[in-house]
Amino acid sequence: MTRQNILRLFLFILFFSIGAAAFSAAILCGDLYRYYHSKQLLEASRRSLDKLESLNADYDALLNQLRKDPNFIERIAAATLGTEPKGTDTVYPKTTAEQLAAARKALTENSKQETIKSMIPKWVERCNKPYRRAILFLAGACLILISFMWFGSVAQKK
Numbered sequence: 209m210t211r212q213n214i215l216r217l218f219l220f221i222l223f224f225s226i227g228a229a230a231f232s233a234a235i236l237c238g239d240l241y242r243y244y245h246s247k248q249l250l251e252a253s254r255r256s257l258d259k260l261e262s263l264n265a266d267y268d269a270l271l272n273q274l275r276k277d278p279n280f281i282e283r284i285a286a287a288t289l290g291t292e293p294k295g296t297d298t299v300y301p302k303t304t305a306e307q308l309a310a311a312r313k314a315l316t317e318n319s320k321q322e323t324i325k326s327m328i329p330k331w332v333e334r335c336n337k338p339y340r341r342a343i344l345f346l347a348g349a350c351l352i353l354i355s356f357m358w359f360g361s362v363a364q365k366k
Contacts, residue, residue: 220359227351234344237335244328251327 273280334340 216359220355223351223355223359227348227355229348230344231348231352233335234341234348237332237341237344240332241328241336244332248327 335344
């Protein structure tokens with residue numbers, strides 16, 4: 209094999225590989241976008257399921273404490289229902305509605321920030337736009353044609 213044929217083979221492989229990758233990316237970009245979107249939805253549902261399981265465990269623990277100690281309702285009534293505590297020898301902290309609202313807002317902002325993170329790669333989002341998919345498709349097809357036309361086999365001289 210001569211140097212010229214080795215160079216032609218290398219250029220053929222290079223152009224054909226890049227063209228095939230662009231061509232495939234243009235065709236499969238919509239499927240990749242749906243795959244990553246589904247993966248993101250699955251992760252969100254797993255988080256919701258974990259939260260529900262945690263809440264169920266907390267409620268089971270509260271129900272067990274209620275079964276064991278009937279006075280437990282009186283002790284948590286002040287925090288849950290907002291009634292005045294009846295214990296004379298106990299100091300209960302006073303919280304205002306503004307403090308509770310600020311705490312609730314801080315907790316909900318943290319949970320929202322966790323769900324906003326996108327699992328879809330930026331290049332998939334960019335490729336999924338129709339005009340970019342068309343450009344990728346045409347560029348890949350052109351590179352494949354160029355690789356066959358200019359770097360294909362050479363006619364042998366007789």
